[in-house]
């Protein structure tokens with residue numbers, strides 16, 4: 001390896017009478033004059049941007065399961081879960097984004113377990129009032145969402161790599177699951193109520209001294225997306241997320 | 246400059262405040278200089294106008310949420326800062342980043358270094374009154390920002406490294422685009438050099454001012470290209486290698502002259518070396534299968550302890566010190582910003598210079614207030 005610039009410069013001779021500097025300047029001048037303009041007339045012409053451009057987040061309403069992972073992943077807490085009416089008129093929870101506060105980090109799209117949230121190439125977001133910057137779930141929809149706008153979380157487990165398995169990318173919503181501390185659980189069924197995917201079912205495991213049923217949550221691992229709603233809402237902190245690494 | 250000739254002007258010594266809004270300052274900071282006629286006797290930088298409480302704000306965020314914040318430490322070196330943050334978290338978690346991610350990080354870091362140096366050269370051009378340099382440098386820089394868009398979706402706030410890897414693999418067209426940009430850039434950088442090194446006005450503004458000795462550099466803690474222009478042969482990429490830098494072959498430009506012109510030349514050569522590093526990194530990436538892992542799953546919590554990491558920022562030796570208490574957010578995250586230390590040496594740098602030299606001298610530390618004030 002050699003130095004490219006330091007070997008050439010500074011030049012020994014830099015007299016004012018030399019013809020070379022003048023020729024160089026002329027050559028550069030002709031080159032730049034013949035070059036087509038490098039600027040564009042912005043509002044009329046726009047630069048091409050790739051599909052994976054990280055503009056405002058966009059939501060595919062029907063795919064969303066209302067788990068709230070995006071809300072908790074957002075660094076600027078600009079997402080709130082609001083009640084919205086789905087196509088059948090049922091009230092469901094869906095994310096609402098305050099785009100005025102959004103820093104276009106793309107975390108919401110990255111962590112969404114069902115790829116309902118995507119990044120979009122929409123960057124012209126100016127509005128007249130700050131209230132207009134709050135995008136409700138329906139307004140978040142983006143026409144022409146393509147596959148490139150989805151951000152996939154493709155993580156590898158260290159334990160898999162140690163075993164030589166390199167072709168099984170996974171994500172936290174595939175592997176991490178809540179586990180129950182049986183002694184702390186009071187059987188209040190709160191976790192079953194907040195679970196967005198109905199992965200938790202309360203089952204009767206026995207009867208206490210007064211003859212009442214003792215209920216314990218039973219997790220359907222295939223449905224769970226590790227949204228931590230149950231962990232956060234548990235009044236006795238009986239649930240913990242078990243991380244698989 | 247002897248005391249006698251300085252006072253020979255029969256003028257009172259006075260303090261002049263330059264900034265916070267001043268064309269030379271490239272951000273909000275104040276340089277107070279004590280002048281005697283045209284000569285500078287003393288200088289005092291005042292920073293803090295942009296203090297955002299960055300370090301404190303990190304303490305109530307989870308580890309993952311700090312990555313986009315680390316981008317915002319410096320607008321033109323966002324990739325290296327978020328890389329640094331990920332590196333310190335990886336050191337704390339004791340995970341090894343997959344090879345593919347390491348090379349991708351090298352590519353991203355070098356793109357960041359080139360575009361940051363181009364921003365610096367552009368600013369130096371305007372400081373010295375040559376607007377053509379500014380326009381040409383920004384024209385070239387735009388291509389590198391476009392590469393950032395291809396790679397991770399944003400021009401400046403890249404949010405690309407992740408704890409345990411990178412956000413996404415490069416798209417299939419990235420290598421082609423990157424090679425085109427680098428090849429093109431190497432040619433057009435010579436055009437820009439025609440404007441600078443071939444111009445005796447430009448060179449004479451930089452040559453022979455602001456001499457620093459090796460000893461001064463060591464005592465003042467100056468790092469980065471400003472240090473290498475003074476004859477100190479140290480580069481974190483080579484001497485304490487991180488990511489895949491130990492597998493790459495590149496030169497660290499070091500000049501013994503110690504004046505502002507030497508610092509300028511070190512930076513220009515660094516841009517050429519970065520192009521070479523990008524080429525080599527892509528050669529290595531081709532040998533790694535496309536399906537190879539690029540991101541590891543890491544724990545959300547970091548075990549209690551203290552950890553430190555440093556990397557070569559375009560501006561110098563950037564360091565982060567993490568104190569974790571075993572929870573999901575840091576107990577303390579200390580940032581050592583190279584510019585903050587370099588700017589504190591402004592008295593030594595400006596000693597004996599004239600007022601008109603101030604922009605040229607201070608441009609050589611490539612001021613960035615975002616990381617200085619934090």
Ligand code: SF4
Pocket residue numbers: 059063064065066067068069070071094095111112113114115116117
């Ligand atoms: S993370 Fe995805 S599925 Fe969950 S609430 Fe947000 S958009 Fe809906």
Ligand code: SF4
Pocket residue numbers: 057070073074075076077078079097101102103104105106107108109
């Ligand atoms: S892009 Fe980032 S800041 Fe914006 S809503 Fe999504 S997570 Fe929040």
